[in-house]
Amino acid sequence: MGWKSSLAIKFHLGFWFYLVGGGAVYYYIEDPLYHLPPQPKTMTINATFCQHLVNLVENYIRNIVNVPLEPNDSTVRKKVTRDSCNDLTNSGKSEENGNHDVAWEFSSALFLCMTILTTIGYGCFSPNSSWGKVFCIFYGLIGIPICGILLANTSDYFSNGFLRLYKQRQSKQQRDKWHGIFIAAIIFLLPGLVVFFFIPAATFTYLEDWSYLDATYFSFVTLTTIGFGDIIAAQETNYPQLWLYRIGWIVWVMLGIAYWVTIISFITKALRSKRLRERWEKTSHAIS
Amino acid sequence: MGWKSSLAIKFHLGFWFYLVGGGAVYYYIEDPLYHLPPQPKTMTINATFCQHLVNLVENYIRNIVNVPLEPNDSTVRKKVTRDSCNDLTNSGKSEENGNHDVAWEFSSALFLCMTILTTIGYGCFSPNSSWGKVFCIFYGLIGIPICGILLANTSDYFSNGFLRLYKQRQSKQQRDKWHGIFIAAIIFLLPGLVVFFFIPAATFTYLEDWSYLDATYFSFVTLTTIGFGDIIAAQETNYPQLWLYRIGWIVWVMLGIAYWVTIISFITKALRSKRLRERWEKTSHAIS
Ligand SMILES: [K+]
Numbered sequence: 352m353g354w355k356s357s358l359a360i361k362f363h364l365g366f367w368f369y370l371v372g373g374g375a376v377y378y379y380i381e382d383p384l385y386h387l388p389p390q391p392k393t394m395t396i397n398a399t400f401c402q403h404l405v406n407l408v409e410n411y412i413r414n415i416v417n418v419p420l421e422p423n424d425s426t427v428r429k430k431v432t433r434d435s436c437n438d439l440t441n442s443g444k445s446e447e448n449g450n451h452d453v454a455w456e457f458s459s460a461l462f463l464c465m466t467i468l469t470t471i472g473y474g475c476f477s478p479n480s481s482w483g484k485v486f487c488i489f490y491g492l493i494g495i496p497i498c499g500i501l502l503a504n505t506s507d508y509f510s511n512g513f514l515r516l517y518k519q520r521q522s523k524q525q526r527d528k529w530h531g532i533f534i535a536a537i538i539f540l541l542p543g544l545v546v547f548f549f550i551p552a553a554t555f556t557y558l559e560d561w562s563y564l565d566a567t568y569f570s571f572v573t574l575t576t577i578g579f580g581d582i583i584a585a586q587e588t589n590y591p592q593l594w595l596y597r598i599g600w601i602v603w604v605m606l607g608i609a610y611w612v613t614i615i616s617f618i619t620k621a622l623r624s625k626r627l628r629e630r631w632e633k634t635s636h637a638i639s
Numbered sequence: 640m641g642w643k644s645s646l647a648i649k650f651h652l653g654f655w656f657y658l659v660g661g662g663a664v665y666y667y668i669e670d671p672l673y674h675l676p677p678q679p680k681t682m683t684i685n686a687t688f689c690q691h692l693v694n695l696v697e698n699y700i701r702n703i704v705n706v707p708l709e710p711n712d713s714t715v716r717k718k719v720t721r722d723s724c725n726d727l728t729n730s731g732k733s734e735e736n737g738n739h740d741v742a743w744e745f746s747s748a749l750f751l752c753m754t755i756l757t758t759i760g761y762g763c764f765s766p767n768s769s770w771g772k773v774f775c776i777f778y779g780l781i782g783i784p785i786c787g788i789l790l791a792n793t794s795d796y797f798s799n800g801f802l803r804l805y806k807q808r809q810s811k812q813q814r815d816k817w818h819g820i821f822i823a824a825i826i827f828l829l830p831g832l833v834v835f836f837f838i839p840a841a842t843f844t845y846l847e848d849w850s851y852l853d854a855t856y857f858s859f860v861t862l863t864t865i866g867f868g869d870i871i872a873a874q875e876t877n878y879p880q881l882w883l884y885r886i887g888w889i890v891w892v893m894l895g896i897a898y899w900v901t902i903i904s905f906i907t908k909a910l911r912s913k914r915l916r917e918r919w920e921k922t923s924h925a926i927s
């Protein structure tokens with residue numbers, strides 16, 4: 352084994368240690384109660400909401416129990432508004448404490464670190480404590496470049512595979528350069544799209560019970576590192592072997608983003624290529 | 640003006656047209672009612688929450704109106720649970736329709752497009768309709784590389800400024816290469832940090848009433864394109880001249896990310912540099 356490949360292996364190992372180490376730090380410094388599992392439906396509570404609640408309470412009192420309230424008892428009204436607001440907030444909290452449905456496992460901390468290093472940043476987990484925020488800055492400052500180098504290396508590996516494929520074809524066939532590149536690009540891109548995009552999307556459709564559009568959209572938003580966080584995989588706390596699902600997600604993300612970087616560099620080269628630029632120039636001259 | 644710089648200007652103009660065009664598409668295809676302004680406090684509604692609500696209603700009926708309910712009237716209980724759930728959800732909705740507090744302006748659509756193109760993806764705005772999701776995929780597929788080229792060009796511009804500064808210093812002073820680069824890096828990095836990081840963070844502290852740590856954390860999370868979305872600037876719908884604030888955010892993001900890319904490439908070069916690698920090798924040999 353050469354010095355260079357041995358270094359590459361050390362670099363890869365170093366990255367995984369960095370990831371697990373960051374996960375360990377976050378696992379201990381973050382308050383588990385802040386990181387709650389997602390709920391099927393969210394509502395906002397504010398003053399007007401509470402007013403509605405009070406109206407509701409009054410209606411039930413009137414309609415079900417058939418006892419009218421004094422119409423203008425504003426003090427009682429205010430008190431009820433404030434108390435119901437507090438009670439609801441507290442009941443929500445104690446409930447969450449009660450049923451042990453806290454989502455802050457070690458795999459969640461790993462998930463958080465991975466969303467920092469790849470800059471996906473879904474936001475389902477994000478540092479809440481002050482120290483967590485400070486740590487995020489220093490962790491990312493070193494980790495994001497490391498992750499970037501790793502992704503670039505993997506992407507180079509994919510690109511080299513593509514070039515080898517292209518050269519094999521070129522030696523066999525006629526020497527129409529652009530035609531050859533186009534064919535090779537399709538031959539190379541299609542299996543990659545299937546492996547890193549369509550099969551994962553199908554898997555998410557099955558595992559998460561999403562529509563195929565949602566699963567495709569989620570895959571795209573993840574691999575481009577946009578990470579809106581409107582739909583996120585591997586979040587159901589009652590999922591059997593959630594940690595395995597999350598490790599699968601980590602591996603998919605590393606390979607998939609590298610593949611996306613390969614595609615991006617192809618698109619960038621195409622956009623920057625002299626031939627396309629000249630064509631574009633001609634068109635814009637013809638228009639103006 | 641040379642051919643190359645004229646092309647660069649066209650490229651920049653093209654990017655802004657692409658951004659505004661995408662904003663126009665999203666502005667029309669998305670349902671404004673889905674994109675609601677952020678609320679100070681969010682709560683989750685589910686079955687157990689509704690159970691709490693019913694208990695609350697019962698307590699108020701008992702304690703305030705002093706009328707006991709039949710203890711085991713489970714049918715009424717169930718009906719109340721279901722109805723209060725529906726009523727609350729509906730009341731929330733009609734409320735949102737009623738007070739015109741919808742956050743979906745044109746500047747919001749621009750904001751959304753910018754979070755796609757830079758891959759920040761806060762998630763405060765994300766496509767909700769099916770067509771919006773499909774459009775996101777095609778819009779990002781072309782737009783993210785374009786934005787990447789633009790950022791790389793701006794970053795090159797910053798890097799060249801740094802190199803010019805470094806060469807000026809080098810010609811004047813002694814030829815200790817690493818010492819010179821280190822000094823130049825600090826001279827270059829400090830003003831950039833102040834302009835793209837500390838001043839924006841101070842501005843956010845002032846405009847958004849955040850702690851300075853939160854503002855710094857937000858700046859870091861934005862410029863690295865992590866974009867957790869736990870705290871987001873320019874979201875208060877009652878802010879005077881919100882659109883101006885958001886345009887300021889767009890300009891800051893474009894320049895700030897380019898600066899971050901410059902720093903990243905320095906860190907990457909340092910991590911990859913032969914000298915550092917050799918040192919690291921020596922250390923790891925000494926340890927093992
Ligand atoms: K992101």
Ligand SMILES: [K+]
Nearest residue numbers: 472578760866
């Ligand atoms: K994000």
